[in-house]
Amino acid sequence: MIDLRSDTVTQPTEPMRKAMAAAEVGDDVFRGDPTVRELEETVADLLGKEDAVYVPTGTMSNQIALRTHTQPGDIVLAGTDAHIDSHEIGAANALAGLTIHQLDGGHGTFEAHHVAAAIPDPPESMPPHLFQPVTLIACENTHNGAGGIVWPLERLNGVAAAARAAGAATHMDGARLWNATAASGVSEAEFAAGFDTTSVCFSKGLGAPVGSALVGSADLIGQARRFKQMYGGGFRQAGVIAAGALYALENNRERLVEDHANATRLAAGLAEMPGISLEAGLVETNIVYFDVAPTKAADFCAALHDAGVAMLPLGANRVRAVTHLEISSRDIDKALAAISTVLHQ
Numbered sequence: 001m002i003d004l005r006s007d008t009v010t011q012p013t014e015p016m017r018k019a020m021a022a023a024e025v026g027d028d029v030f031r032g033d034p035t036v037r038e039l040e041e042t043v044a045d046l047l048g049k050e051d052a053v054y055v056p057t058g059t060m061s062n063q064i065a066l067r068t069h070t071q072p073g074d075i076v077l078a079g080t081d082a083h084i085d086s087h088e089i090g091a092a093n094a095l096a097g098l099t100i101h102q103l104d105g106g107h108g109t110f111e112a113h114h115v116a117a118a119i120p121d122p123p124e125s126m127p128p129h130l131f132q133p134v135t136l137i138a139c140e141n142t143h144n145g146a147g148g149i150v151w152p153l154e155r156l157n158g159v160a161a162a163a164r165a166a167g168a169a170t171h172m173d174g175a176r177l178w179n180a181t182a183a184s185g186v187s188e189a190e191f192a193a194g195f196d197t198t199s200v201c202f203s204k205g206l207g208a209p210v211g212s213a214l215v216g217s218a219d220l221i222g223q224a225r226r227f228k229q230m231y232g233g234g235f236r237q238a239g240v241i242a243a244g245a246l247y248a249l250e251n252n253r254e255r256l257v258e259d260h261a262n263a264t265r266l267a268a269g270l271a272e273m274p275g276i277s278l279e280a281g282l283v284e285t286n287i288v289y290f291d292v293a294p295t296k297a298a299d300f301c302a303a304l305h306d307a308g309v310a311m312l313p314l315g316a317n318r319v320r321a322v323t324h325l326e327i328s329s330r331d332i333d334k335a336l337a338a339i340s341t342v343l344h345q
Ligand SMILES: Cc1ncc(COP(=O)(O)O)c(C=O)c1O
Pocket: 056, 057, 058, 059, 060, 062, 083, 084, 140, 142, 143, 144, 173, 175, 176, 201, 203, 212
């Protein structure tokens, strides 16, 4: 099976498994796991921040960040189809009591002026306590729902500056920040510089089996550790999985450009096929969305599965394909041939 459903489907490689098996471990709830601590220090250094906390998932990392920065009843501003809002099962509302307003500046991004326009500006005749405060601005980089789009650094910094001017905190959902860096040449630390916290995942393009980290100041990460525990994320001998994440960080970041080249190859092939619509120029990293109208995406993916290629149906006609470290350029050519066959059936 050529599995293009997600970059989370990868299996740990033999050397990664060896590193995991050899990990020195301890009880992480007591901060006694040396491998988790090494991972947290490594990630904090890489992103130019004081501290990091290792957590089981990207969802938990985002949600403890939201809880750390806000109070129940606050408003968070985020881009269209933000993962923290549209794909975390209502957690921001259920667990932190937040309202999220999505800002539409195109392809999941937005600009400083969208932030300024969305901040309540109570007239003097109205008491300010009648207005819900905007206390956090969140950016997703790369933006999954928009097709792995990389935020231009200037736009990102403009948004962070607008947030600071409004007295709001900033969080970046960098589940695929590694891809943003590989695609743009802008370092992870440069992307994170304007943000109070950034979440990164090891279990996506980097190929580790488990885990994400939230990075920020020592003070913020100290508070986030409390919410990690509250949300049930206090794990014990987690060095076994942290070793996989460390291995992934050291060995699998530079090769992400190969995934991007494969996604571009897939998009170029799809763009040639009648019955498929996509904006091939929009593929910047490892995610490709396309439409198979008038065929139903679910029917298309079922037929494709029978032909040995797995993709994800999302919505009536929308299909997602994601490249990763188990996908070669030959696999892309085979996938394109299978798609062509399915479309002609
Ligand atoms: C942009 C983004 N943020 C957060 C997450 C959540 O990560 P996890 O599946 O580890 O909870 C994902 C998962 O795909 C994602 O794409």
